[in-house]
Amino acid sequence: MKLMTCPINGQRPISEFFYGGELRPMPDPATADDATWADYIFNQNNVPGLKQEWWCHTPSNTWFIAERHTLTDEIQRTYLYGSQVLEEVSP
Amino acid sequence: MPLRLLKFGLSQTYPEPRMFRQPDRLKSHYDVVIIGGGGHGLAAAYYLAKDHGMTNVAVIEKGYLGGGNTGRNTTIIRSNYLTPEGVKFYDQSVTLWQDLAEDFNLNLFYSTRGHFTLAHTDSALRTMRWRAEVNKHFGVASELVGPQEIQDACPEMDLHCGGHLPVLGALYHAPGSIARHDAVAWGYGRGADQRGVEIHQQTEVTGITVKSGRVTGVQTNRGNISTNKVLCAVAGSTPRLLDMVGLRSPLYVHPLQAMVSEPMKAWLDAIIVSGSLHVYVSQTARGELVMGASLDPYELHSTRSTFDFVEGLCTHMLDLFPFLSHVKIVRQWAGMADMTPDFAPIMGKTPIDGFYLDSGWGTWGFKATPVCGKTMAATVASDRPHELIREFSLDRFERYDLVGEKGAASVGH
Amino acid sequence: MKRLPPISGEWIDRHQPVSFTFEGETIPGYQGDTVSSALWAAGRRVLGRSFKYHRPRGILSLANHDVNTLMQDGPKLNLRADVVPVEPGMDLMAIHTFGGVQGDRATVLDRLSRFLPVGFYYKAFLGKNQFPFWERVIRSITGLGAVDTTTPRLRTPKRYDFCDVLVIGSGVSGLTAAIAAAEAGADVVVVDENARAGGSGHYQRGDDGERSRQTAALVAQVQQHPRIRLYTDTTAAGYYADHWVPLVHRDYIAKMRARAVIVAAGAYEQPAVFRNNDLPGVMLASAAQRLIYRYAVQPMERAVVLTANSDGYRAALDLAAQGVTVVAVVEMRSQPVVTDPVRAVRDRGIQILSQSCLYEARPNPGGDGVASVVVCPLDADDQPQTGFTQTLACDGVVMSVGWAPTANLLYQAGVTMRFDETVQQFVPDRLPAGILACGRVNGVYDWEEKQRDGQRAGLAAAHRLGLVDTAPSLERAIAPECPSHPYPMMAHPKGKNFVDFDEDLHYEDFIHAVQEGFDNIELLKRYTTVGMGPSQGKHSNMNALRILAHLRQLPPDAIGTTTARPMFHPVPMAHLAGRGFMPERRSPLHNRHAQQGAVWMPAGQWQRPAYYHQPGLTRQACIQQEVMAVRTRVGLIDVGTLGKLELRGPDAMAFLERIYTGKFSKMKVGSSRYALMVDESGVVIDDGVVARLAADHVYFTTTTSGSARIYRELSRLITMWQMDCGIVNLTGARAAVNLAGPRSLSLLQPLTNVDLSPEAFPYLAVRQGAIAGIPALLMRVGFVGEWGYELHVPADQGQALWDALITAGKHLGIRPFGVEAQRLLRLEKGHVIVGQDTDGLTTPYDANLGWAVKMDKPFFVGQRSLQILKQRSPKQLLAGFTLPERFQGNPPQECHLVIHKGDIAGRVTSIGYSSSLKRYVGLAYLQPELTAIGTEITIRLTDGSMVTATVAPTPFYDPDNHRQATVSREEAFV
Amino acid sequence: MMRASPVQDCLSSSATRRDINGMSTVWSTPEDLQGDTLGLCDRSCLTRWGVKGAGAAAWLTALGLPVPQHPNQWCALPEDGLIARLGTTEFLIEDGWEGAIAPQLAQQMANLPSKVYPVLRQDLAIALTGCAVPDLLRQTCSVNFQALDLTEQPVILTSMIGVSVVVIPGDRAGRPFYRIWCDGTFGVYLWQTLVTIAQDLGGGPIGAAYLYDLELGR
CATH class of the missing domain: 3.10.20.440 (2Fe-2S iron-sulphur cluster binding domain, sarcosine oxidase, alpha subunit, N-terminal domain)
Incomplete structure (x- = not known):
């Protein structure tokens, strides 16, 4: 089974983790038009590649960010949200 | 002995021609380029030629015919969906399926077995009744049955499920069938080929040219093609192709795994599905049990296998059929499912003129193969969405006008 | 024999x-x-x-x-x-x-x-x-x-296991690798599917004891090594991500997590393809040698050995040494390398028929064995010269024409293989980190070279683990001879020259399949079914590939191989399932329900009482009695399965505003409010009650099915929004009951120090105090439509609370009630159950919950989508309906359809018989034009018959909430 | 006070019981000696508290308690109690059999500073003892406990047969001694499953007296 490293609890089988979806910025709801908003709600950046994703280590309820390649399943690194420069998040 | 077999025994040389030719090179222009040589793409090619007389058509396949989800699914065919648009669409598919072998002159092992979707909770029972009522409304044979009727049809099943989640009832769908998946691709491929369609295997699309909002050409690793119509029928690879034309979609790709047992003497006629236990199973003509569960829990564009899938599925299989303890699993595999937020496909026209989409097939693409080919062919030929697929258009999402198939989410497949 | x-x-x-x-x-x-x-x-x-x-x-x-x-x-x-x-x-x-x-x-x-x-x-x-x-x-x-x-059902244990280096295969290269890695300090596990370790070193002797002696010495060294565990009778069933290898033993599965994996699985000997190569008595040379050296069984009396490598000569020597008459060695190669075994065969005077093939084997009269073989010389192009055949009488044939690598796990690990012409075999080319191969699977067949290869692999694994400083070179030495014939296949006009024994595929089948266009290895496999039988192509895939390469005139590399999926050998389902763990949750009050005769219903991982069985009463009667107990006296239900969350901190109220559709900032301390949650697309996903316990402290509930999911998601949102508040999941830590009915006040007051008088503790108020000495949170709620209290206490005192309430309520006619009665009670009040009266696409507007959505606040999850959805005319709306008072016949059931002008116009989501109202009441989704009060709607039953119902306002029962406003004097002081 | 253990219905009726901290607890059973091989003991009766929040560590330090320096680490408290750091900002504090800081902490919990939040602990708390404990763990949990350095006093938050658990591995009298906590509503499932496996391995439930002697070194 695939291993993932929780920044707090260390390396565990991926069955201990919950996938929370891609980390993606929300447009400002006050200024976004309906089409922009619907695009945010439904459409995905679904081309495979290296993505920043929310993951949760469920036994400890620890949420963190994993950089994972969605073609190879390779996890490049994991870190707590906010502990890395957020400008790295590609829009 | 069927006469057909006598021919083989009495011929001096093997009498069969090629099922599909292998063209040396791509032409510079096709009226339609179909990307994806799975069941859907080949069916669309077949119906373009057969129904619409369009034969200057190329099917471009990166691997080999039917090598994607067509050859990886668990071959269940049914039409017991939840929404009117879903039921009408899949019912048309079942109708086409029933005559397909004779149309192709190729045995698809289309076998009507009856399909039970088990309910282990009262909320699942409610959903089953909902589906049964909608199905009946459109003339599709579905009914809610109780434990006794399930036990009569499948006396081997342990309705107590090892005490965990006793079976309370089921949605019974008599037309539920299975078929030999590879043969479907070959049948459509041969039929299309015989009518003049070119099938190019081991040809990968590297780009699609769009000028002023119109498709004008396709680039491949074997050369460039000019065309004004492109049909994209590539399941898990759809996002990569959409990216080539600058479109976004709600598709998300997760692996869907399956496994098969060693053959054993026939004992299971029906197709059994349990959403709560994440099990679906049928027995092939060869005697193997073909089994699947649910989507993998996270996005991945890969067909790798996991061991926990086999462990979980075997646990639940034995809950239902404890006597299979000694039966051995031979092989497991995976496909890539392109899912949508409302569990309904995305079909038809797109904001790019001449770029047609056949996607969002999640876990239900195989059963739709004939109707999909037929309706997409009509859509491509006339540049107007076929009436059966209007509700499945890509722009329904920006309109917040989703298809209600997700209401039955707990009982998928 | x-x-x-x-x-x-x-x-x-x-x-x-x-x-x-x-x-x-x-x-x-x-x-x-x-x-x-x-x-x-x-x-x-x-x-x-x-x-x-x-x-x-x-x-x-x-x-x-x-x-x-x-x-x-x-x-x-x-x-x-x-x-x-x-x-x-x-x-x-x-x-x-x-x-x-x-x-x-x-x-x-x-x-x-x-x-x-x-x-x-x-x-x-x-x-x-x-x-x-x-x-x-x-x-x-x-x-x-x-x-x-x-x-x-069999329940076989599964277990987790761990090691530094897993060596798969205990042949000479695997044993050497294990020793090298262990000597460097690694914790090593060696697995082998055979009953004993040693691999081919044990039986491919060539009548020379030296190899088996050396092998035995290596085995002994491994067995005695403190850092090596040797698991025989154990199959590595597959390779999964991050060096995860299930090891299958007849009694259990061990899921091995290694830090490096060395595949030393050897090679499968491949059959030669000639007519009747499947007759009993025709066997692989390694099979004959296994028979001799493992089981001391004479494989045959008169043997013909067909060979294309030195292994065949060794087999001839082994047979001869055991008294088998070796009629001839049929040598397919034109220029065999003269090795020691070749010399030894010559020295023994065994006839060698050079550059020849077996054209066919002929059956004995019974058809159940070999009587003779037809040997045929080969021309310069390796074609049989069928005009020059000779027939040799024999009762057995031994085939030694080549090998295919046991590379299944290497493929699964993502190793790229290339075809090596010098050994006529696919060998590993690019190996992912931590994956190594040695021995025959690596294309190394020479005895000494296999040991060096094992040594290299063992040291490379140790290097990967940081146990040795320098990485050994992984270059292989040049093989002294090619172990495999490039095309050991003889066409025959009468066929029965089998390529795949599982599926009975003979040579011609492949030619025909290719002729029909199945000329890609995957298509060929799928059309012919080669390799799809239980042995999964172990003896057939390589020959099928050679045939396809031959027909297409391409090198094997250009043909490529098919994917080798797990399992390596088939594995029983009982092994894979193991003990079958299914987590279950139990309310702290579980045994109290059981004692009262609860009939259970599953609710996620929980079992909840559907109702309490009363001897002699039907299910419906029990439920109706429970309902009436609540309506007229007092009832008690376990609601402990609800999600129970606690939020504290300066941002607590601001956070609630962002996650629920309602407004909470101005809620008074000591009060509670209904709360509705939607997702970002505006779909209803959960509801509950929020209780404000202090300015910066709230306690709130979620649905039973939502508790884990909602807690997890709220934790994420707090993290993402960086809000200054802490959330605690008390779902399992608190027991909760709802005490409901007109006598609830008079029951509870004597037990508690909290003033329950309507003035001091009005509807929707929240108090903290003690009940029967147990610290408790008390909430005045009205879900079931009667005066009542939801009581939350520490789980370990839940039973004490329950017992106190039941005891105190005995003279008031208290009755425990279950989920079914609660559903009916809330239906009479027109309250929606999320998940029953909503589905995966329901918006608050569809479900008539628009009143719970406050758009005039800065932000909440789903708000922007609801702004869009609010502009649209809904396709359906939830409305109440009733059946006539004296309705006879079968009532509609949940999910029966509403039919209007022949089309589907709606669906019943809830229905039940209200004893209080003496009629069936229900909720249904209806097309908007059908929702006017008084509209007659038609519901179609399962049998197709139609029932007419009338759209009615909700709540059906006590529409003005009088039951919460006053408690009658009589009831308050019973 | 009448407290009930999450697994009270699973405990042997033939056992000798004692009331400990208001909870009826199995004190000894005729099979207690199987604890040498593999014993499971219900120790839910011990008093415990939880706190979490960014200010929790500082608050505990101010109370004079030894606070584990690293996430997922534990320290002993006087009288055999313990304080375990769960992740970075949450703490589990448990008294020993003889109790010690209960009165002191109970008082303090009513009056917490900002960024310190109480966590109501209602766990099933069990201990596993005996030489076969590693075998049982290998059948139920994917963590490689043998690879841990016990001198670092590790706390493991993981999943055991599908249930989230906190595990403190250790040894007493030269034999494995593991303390495990889980949500009490999963208690019956966890207990019954572990007992089934333990019985396969020659062990089973034992009384608290066995642990009392073991933990207090008597």
């Missing part, structure tokens, strides 16, 4: 005879025998029948891919006779025969084979009306063994 005199290193224990029956006949054997070796020793030659043509089959590999000799032993099916050890009392039948292996009535299929070419079943029986008949015929003759549907 006979048992040989004792041989050094034999696996059988002659002091322990074991007998069993095969098709009714008693067969003697020894402890250590396999079924096949015992049967062979007893002179049995036909051990099974083939899949398609029912041809007689004997021993082919003796290496776990003799799938034509599958056996049934009672409930155990498809046992592989070639590897299953004999056990006393076994009662074996060959599977897949009609009347036993000797008298199989289905052998007629063999004579019809010309009518049944490759893929024949795609071309016949296809008529829509005929196929169901033919399918029944086909299903009755396919299927191998039979399941016994009375077999009880």
Whole structure:
């Protein structure tokens, strides 16, 4: 089974983790038009590649960010949200 | 002995021609380029030629015919969906399926077995009744049955499920069938080929040219093609192709795994599905049990296998059929499912003129193969969405006008 | 056929005879025998029948891919006779025969084979009306063994295991690798599917004891090494991500997590393809050697050895040493390398027929064994010169023409393989980190070189773990001879030259399939089914690939291989399932419900009382009594399965505003409010009650099914929004009950220090105090429509609370009630149950919950989507309906459809008989034009009959909430 | 006070019981000696508290308690109690059999500073003892406990047969001694499953007296 490293609890089988979806910025709801908003709600950046994703280590309820390649399943690194420069998040 | 077999025994040389030719090179222009040589793409090619007389058509396949989800699914065919648009669409598919072998002159092992979707909770029972009522409304044979009727049809099943989640009832769908998946691709491929369609295997699309909002050409690793119509029928690879034309979609790709047992003497006629236990199973003509569960829990564009899938599925299989303890699993595999937020496909026209989409097939693409080919062919030929697929258009999402198939989410497949 | 005199290193224990029956006949054997070796020793030659043509089959590999000799032993099916050890009392039948292996009535299929070419079943029986008949015929003759549907479920343990280096295969290279890694400090596990370690070093002797002595010494070294664990009888079933390898033993599965994996799995010996190469008595050289050195069984009396490598000469020497007459060695190569075994064969005076092939084997009169072989010289192009054949009498043929790498796990690990012409084999090219290969699977066949290769792999693994500083070079030495013939196949006009023994595919089948356009290796596999039988192509995939390469005139590299999926060998489902863990949750009050006769219903991982059974009463009557107890006296329900969350901190209220559709900032401390949650797309996902306990402290509930999910998601949002508050999940830590009914106040007041008077504790207020000495949170709620209190206490005191309430309520007629009664009670009040009255796409507007959505606040999850949705006219709206008071007949059920002008116009989501209102009441989604009060709607029942109902306002019961406003004097002071 | 253990219905009726901290607890059973091989003991009766929040560590330090320096680490408290750091900002504090800081902490919990939040602990708390404990763990949990350095006093938050658990591995009298906590509503499932496996391995439930002697070194 695939291993993932929780920044707090260390390396565990991926069955201990919950996938929370891609980390993606929300447009400002006050200024976004309906089409922009619907695009945010439904459409995905679904081309495979290296993505920043929310993951949760469920036994400890620890949420963190994993950089994972969605073609190879390779996890490049994991870190707590906010502990890395957020400008790295590609829009 | 069927006469057909006598021919083989009495011929001096093997009498069969090629099922599909292998063209040396791509032409510079096709009226339609179909990307994806799975069941859907080949069916669309077949119906373009057969129904619409369009034969200057190329099917471009990166691997080999039917090598994607067509050859990886668990071959269940049914039409017991939840929404009117879903039921009408899949019912048309079942109708086409029933005559397909004779149309192709190729045995698809289309076998009507009856399909039970088990309910282990009262909320699942409610959903089953909902589906049964909608199905009946459109003339599709579905009914809610109780434990006794399930036990009569499948006396081997342990309705107590090892005490965990006793079976309370089921949605019974008599037309539920299975078929030999590879043969479907070959049948459509041969039929299309015989009518003049070119099938190019081991040809990968590297780009699609769009000028002023119109498709004008396709680039491949074997050369460039000019065309004004492109049909994209590539399941898990759809996002990569959409990216080539600058479109976004709600598709998300997760692996869907399956496994098969060693053959054993026939004992299971029906197709059994349990959403709560994440099990679906049928027995092939060869005697193997073909089994699947649910989507993998996270996005991945890969067909790798996991061991926990086999462990979980075997646990639940034995809950239902404890006597299979000694039966051995031979092989497991995976496909890539392109899912949508409302569990309904995305079909038809797109904001790019001449770029047609056949996607969002999640876990239900195989059963739709004939109707999909037929309706997409009509859509491509006339540049107007076929009436059966209007509700499945890509722009329904920006309109917040989703298809209600997700209401039955707990009982998928 | 006979048992040989004792041989050094034999696996059988002659002091322990074991007998069993095969098709009714008693067969003697020894402890250590396999079924096949015992049967062979007893002179049995036909051990099974083939899949398609029912041809007689004997021993082919003796290496776990003799799938034509599958056996049934009672409930155990498809046992592989070639590897299953004999056990006393076994009662074996060959599977897949009609009347036993000797008298199989289905052998007629063999004579019809010309009518049944490759893929024949795609071309016949296809008529829509005929196929169901033919399918029944086909299903009755396919299927191998039979399941016994009375077999009880087996629960075999699974366990986790760990090591630094996992070595798969205990042949000489694997053993050497293990020692090298362990000497460097690694914790090593060696697995081998065989009963004993040693691999081919034990049996490929060439009548020379030196190799087996060296092998035995290596085995002893491994067994004694403190850092090596040796697991025999254990199969590595597959390779999964991050060095995760399930090890299958007959009694258990160990899921091994390694830090590096060395695949030293060796190679499968491959059959030569010639006519009748499947007759009993024709076997792989390694099978003959296994028979001799493991089981001391003479494989045959007069042997012809077909070879294309030194291994064949070794086999000839081994046979000769055991008294077998080696009639001839038929050498396929034009220029064989003269190695020691070749010299030894020459020295023994054994006839060598150079540059020749076996053109066919001929059956004995009984058709169950070999009588002779036809040998044919090869021309310069390796074509048989059929004009120059000679016939040699023999009763057995030994084939040693080449090998295919046991690379299944390497493929699964993502190793790129390339075809190496010098060894005529696919070898690892690019290996992912932590994956190593050595020995034959790595293309290394020479005895000394295999040890060096193992040493290299062991050190490379140790280097990867940081145990040694320098990485060894992984270059392989140049092989002294090519171990495999490039094309050991002879076409024959009469066929029966088998390539795949599982599926009865002969040479011509491949030519025909390619002719039909299946000229890609994957298509060829799918059309012919080569490699799809139980042995998964272990003896057939390589030859099929060679045929395709030959026909397409391409090198094997250009053809590529098919994907090798797990399992390596088939694994029983009981092993894979293990003990079958299914987590279940229990309310702290579980045993109290059981004592009261609860009839359970599953609710996620919980079991909840649906109702409490009363002797002599029907389910419906019990439920109605529970309902009436609440309406007229007092009832008690366990609501502890609700999610119970606590939020504290300066941002607590601001956070609630962002996650729920309602407004909470101005809520008074000590009050509660309904709360509705939608997702970002505006779909209803949960609801509950929020209680404000202090300015910066709230306690709130979620639905039962939502508790874990909502807690997890709220934790994420707090993290993402970086809000200054802490959330605690108290779902399991608190027991909760709802005490409801007009007598609830008078029941509870004597038990608590909280002033329950309506003025001090009004509807929707929240208080903290003690009940029967138990610290409790009290909330005045009205879900079921009566005066009532939700009481939350620490879980370990839940039973004490329950007992106190039941005792105090005895004289007031208290009655526990279950989920069914609660559903009915809330339906009378028109309250929506999320998940029953909503589905996966329901918006608050659809469900008539717009009142709970406050758009005039800065932000909440889903707000922007609801702004869009609010502009749209909904397709359906939730509305109440009633049936006439004296309705007779079958009432509608939940999810029956509303039909209007012949079309679907809605759906019932809830319905029940209200004793209070003396009629059926329900909720249904309806097209907006049908929702006016008083509209008559038509509901279609399962049998197609129609029931007319009338749209009615909700709540049906106590629409003005009088029951919460005052508690009657009489009830308050009973 | 009448407290009930999450597994009270699973405990042997033939056992000798004692009331400990208001909870009826199995004190000894005729099979207690199987604890040498593999014993499971219900120790839910021990008093415990939880706190979490960014200010929790500082608050505990201010109370004079030894606070584990690293996430997922534990320290002993006087009288055999313990304080375990769960992740970075949450703490589990448990008294020993003889109790010690209960009165002191109970008082303090009513009056917490900002960024310190109480966590109501209602766990099933069990201990596993005996030489076969590693075998049982290998059948139920994917963590490689043998690879841990016990001198670092590790706390493991993981999943055991599908249930989230906190595990403190250790040894007493030269034999494995593991303390495990889980949500009490999963208690019956966890207990019954572990007992089934333990019985396969020659062990089973034992009384608290066995642990009392073991933990207090008597």
